[in-house]
Amino acid sequence: MNNTAGSFLWSLRQFSILASTSITRRLYSLGFFQPAIAYSHWNPRILPRNVDRKTQSHVRHLFQDVSLFKPEADGFQIKVINPGTVSRIERQLSMDSRHNHASNDGLKEIDFHHETSNEEVLTKETKRTLINLKILSSECNSLSDVLDIYSKAPTFPSSNYLSAMWTIAKRMSDDQKRVERQLMFNHPAFNQLCEQMMREAKIMHYDHLLFSFLAVVKLGIPQNTLLVQTLLRVIQERINECDEKSLSVLATILDAMKPCKNVEVLRAGLRILVDQQVWNIEHVFTLQMVMRCIGKDAPVALKRKLEMKALRELGRFSVLNSQRMFEVLAAMGYRSAVLLDECSKMVIGNIHGCPLKVLINILQSCKDLHYRNSSLFKGIADYVATTFDIWKLKKIIFLLILYENLGFRPVDLMDLLVKKIIEDPGFLNMKSIISVLQIFSSLNHINEQQPPEFLEVLTSTLTGYLHHISSESLLSAMYSFCLMNHFPLVPLNQLLKEDVIKELLRSGEKNVRKLSVLDSCLKLDDVPYHKAIDLALPQLPAVPLNPNGKVAEVLRSLVGEGCFSRNVRLQHHYYIDFEIRLDTNKNQALPFSDTDAVTSADIQRVAILCVPKSVYCLDSTHPKGLFALKIRHLRAMGFYVILLNNWELEKLELEEAVAIVKTEIFSEQALPAADVN
Template sequence: MALITLRRNLCHLSDFRIQGALAALKNQPVNHVHKVVKEHLCPWFCSLQSEPFRVRFHHACCKKFHSENGNALHPVGEPVFSQIHDWDRLEQNLKNVDEQIFYRRLSNFTSSEEVLHFISTLQTLPDTMAAGALQRIYEVEKKDGDQRLPREILENSTFQALCIQFEQKPSNLSNTGLVTALQALTLLYVDPQSSLLLNLVAECHHRLRRGGLEVHSLCVLGECLIKLQGPGCATLELIICQLQGEKLEKFAPEDIVALYRILQACAEKVDQHQTFLNQINNFSLSVVSNLSPKSLSQMLTALVVLDQTQALPLVIKLGKYVVRHVPHFTNEELLKVLEAFIYFGHNDRFFTKALEQHVASLCLTLDPEVVSKVMEYCCRKQILSIPILNAVAETFVCQSEKFSPSQISELIEPFGKLNYLPPNASALFRKLENTLLTHFNYFPPKTLLKLLHSCSLIECHPVNFMSKIFSPYFLQQLQGDESYLDRLSLAQLTQLFLTSILECPFYKGPKLLPKYQVKSFLTPCCSLETPVDFQLYKSVMTGLIDLLGARLYFASKVLTPYRYTVDVEIKLDEEGFVLPFTVDEDVHKRVALCIDGPKRFCLNSKHLLGKEAMKQRHLRLLGYHVVQIPYYEIEMLKSRLELVEYLQRKLFSQNAGIHW
């Protein structure tokens, strides 16, 4: 192994004779040898290797540096270790112990000055440890937000000594030391055109062309080249080609994650690498359990960027292990996990439970982007999580100024979609109204419309803002540069206008012009109604025919003049008798059957979604007698006869006033 020796004149033990000491130690028990060597010989073990790589410090001024090649402490021709196999093994064990101690000490330092002072006190430093010291400098420096090294570190004599030796003698470095040094210096934003980095990259290219780099070194080199030269560099293809030729069993878990990151950077070429990706996806199932929280997050992010929708078994397994690490994720890592789960449509009740505990305990300290992403996750998956919704409502009341307009919309939208009012609803919407009054012009038009529509779903009607959103000026802003308004915006405007008529009769402001009103809320996309569940609809149809005697006495999927589509409509005369659906005269009352399948409720609950609750509320205000037939009641029925009896109770109860 190549070495870097940091020697001071006061550290040299002039009366110590290595050969004599070793001869004496070989006659001692192994435990005693271990102890003695660890106390006295460890600083010199590295310098007993072939072709050492050293930095020598002149203690007086600490400014002159030079490299020295040779075996000063191991005269040629004197066999010391080569004839003793057990001693070789002991040396290796001691070296591993030394490395553990070294990296443990490094991890305790919190500043670059501490790291550099520590390595300046060492007499001998292997190149991998020297590169590890550079990495630790990067880690402590990036905590301050600026990853570029301050001037005092760049001018530090110890730091310069390390850099000079990496620059002048890269061929003496081991593969691990070479790529680790390149990685650390790349992360520290050293000038890519500096001779230091150019020499290291050139040496890496030389070894790459010879095929002399192992899997881990290839992965590290690949990521460094992406940072230095971009994902389009030709060398990257050679690295990926060599990695494809390796058996995946050789890859450590962190190498698998690094491989995903490399392929992620070349996402535009994903089709070329899909066969290789399929192999990686299948193999990754075996390494998920060994991944850190950071690695789990990075792997999920790569799967999103690479659009690996066919790798759902891997996503599901990653989700299983994500649950265990929810409290340990950083804000950024948790954000990436949530984005991946939203992208793949993954949800897990155990993950939701862990997320509830995490958000409820830390919501006031979480990053606003994470809070809004948590709410988006609940909204997209229709998860009615009362602990999360309550915690977020409290956070917004206390810290509304932390959130951007788009984040505020993402926070409020789930309350409307999931049809939930938190305990502090009055304070929440008072705070929201004040925020809108103060910063109205900062909200993008579509974001504002979505926000106000969400409030209306849960009967928190934005009366004070209706005159603004129905004004020609706002509608023009909403349309922007497009030639027409999108379907969803028109539907939201229409429903808000219908709300102003039905639920806010005191509103006397501008009306929505007919050209901005849709004729139906039920459309193939961007619908404000959930289509009826076909199987459930067929079951109810069969029961109604048995109950009423003929298909003639009810109509299906009726579009009303008020833009809502009724699943089943039954017409009644003045005495409450059922009329054929073809009759338009003498219709005194209409019955609207809402056949509510699972998609009209929050996930795994009996709680109607906001848009379905609003629809039923509006139908009642329009004079319909609304009869709800939820799927969970139908599923309890065991026979056709029970279904008919159930429908009879629903339709012809004493209070219904319906006869047949």
């Protein structure tokens, strides 16, 4: 019954447009670069679904004695349509509507020629031309071929031509698409096709309208044209006709379009529609499409409803659905730990044969969602390391950049890259050198078997690009070398030129921080180059200090109030949370008032650092680059460094915490950070 009602309503709409086209002025042409017009009035009322056959007869009765207006030289000529003519037209439109319901490929077309008289249109069977979309797209080799066929015999609907053009365009390369698109814009029949598309938008079946609009968007027709804005308006007015298939296509369209007023109004309508129909969505693919499309600024209640629907459908998730869910949640801006955990298990269990592009998208989504799953990260890294030889090295480097952003150190994969760089450094360009240096220095990873060769290859390759490298890129490279305690002289001499330093100081605070680190390394590390930066560096903002009340209470119970100092600021912008001074045998803590008269040779200064998890690589106690540099410099300044993990001490009672800290301070074993580099 619903199909019959839908067919009748479509026929009713089609006839009303036919009756009004005689008095409608010719629509504007495509109108490139006209300002976009916002249509924000769309009707949220749901169309009636159940219309019985009696209703059809009543509505049909309203067609009797309808007036058509035909423009004449001195006015309008009125033609009255008799009931018999209406019956014939209604039967004709009903037959066409059944073809539209059946398939987009086999539509029988109606040829509207306004040059003929109204009597010919209304009293004769409308001429039909069978156009098969598959045949049209297979026989034509270019977009212009489709337009040539259209110009010979324009037929209804225009959606077949646009869909065929997009099908053909998908087979082309990017360069060929650009050429064909320009030829399409210049074709004399293109404006005519666009005008017909705008005329037919209100009578076309909604799914055909959406598919043709998707083709318009994918063909690259500018968004601020009259065609695109008109279609946006019509889709917006008819949004209540969306079924599940149309919902998926509409979500795909909105996801491909840039923000503008009409797009945002349509997106708001889609959100309301999804909120009403979410529990009726049957296909996981459609669910993921609408989740991706609703946007990050959608109401939280709607996001939670979609999350609950996705959790209900978990049992029906395919491997592809699980892989896409990461990107979907990132596009929605919603971090669902339960969904991500379940999809991670599916990804790990079916990772063999997965394209590297998909794995990169998963890691990028994890970064955007601040989702950390070491099992997922390790599974991806192990798979890429196992299949290392089949991937392009630039993609592996990009994968490692994502790992560096996530704070995860894939040891085996990084070791394989080190080996590849030593064996064949020819693939490295300037950009990849800087990326590799950033990855290895940030994660504090140096291959213990071949560190000199690795750093020498990178230094030699970087030196070859000194005449082409920018000042900021050179600073980034030397900053990474400093973190790895390596100071190549030629790049360093180039960087320390006065004009280069002045240029970097004008570039922002980020470069000032890197220059400060470089200056500290030149003064504190064992550098074969003893010239520091000549120019005075700007003062950096003070680092916020942490209270660390639990550790202070532990030290008060352990060594007494006067035997430790809090928040000690040192040279080179370093600070330590607590300082304790021990005798040389590390048996007794000395009060600070008594150590002034004692020579430094008889005192062991202890730096206690209260550290969060973020200073380590994910799920490990391996310090990251900057934190490892701080430990190295504190030891160079004569400190004995002790690391206390905040998240562990907070869980302990006072007595247990005192026992642990006492063991760390007075133990004769090597400190945890003694072998950082």
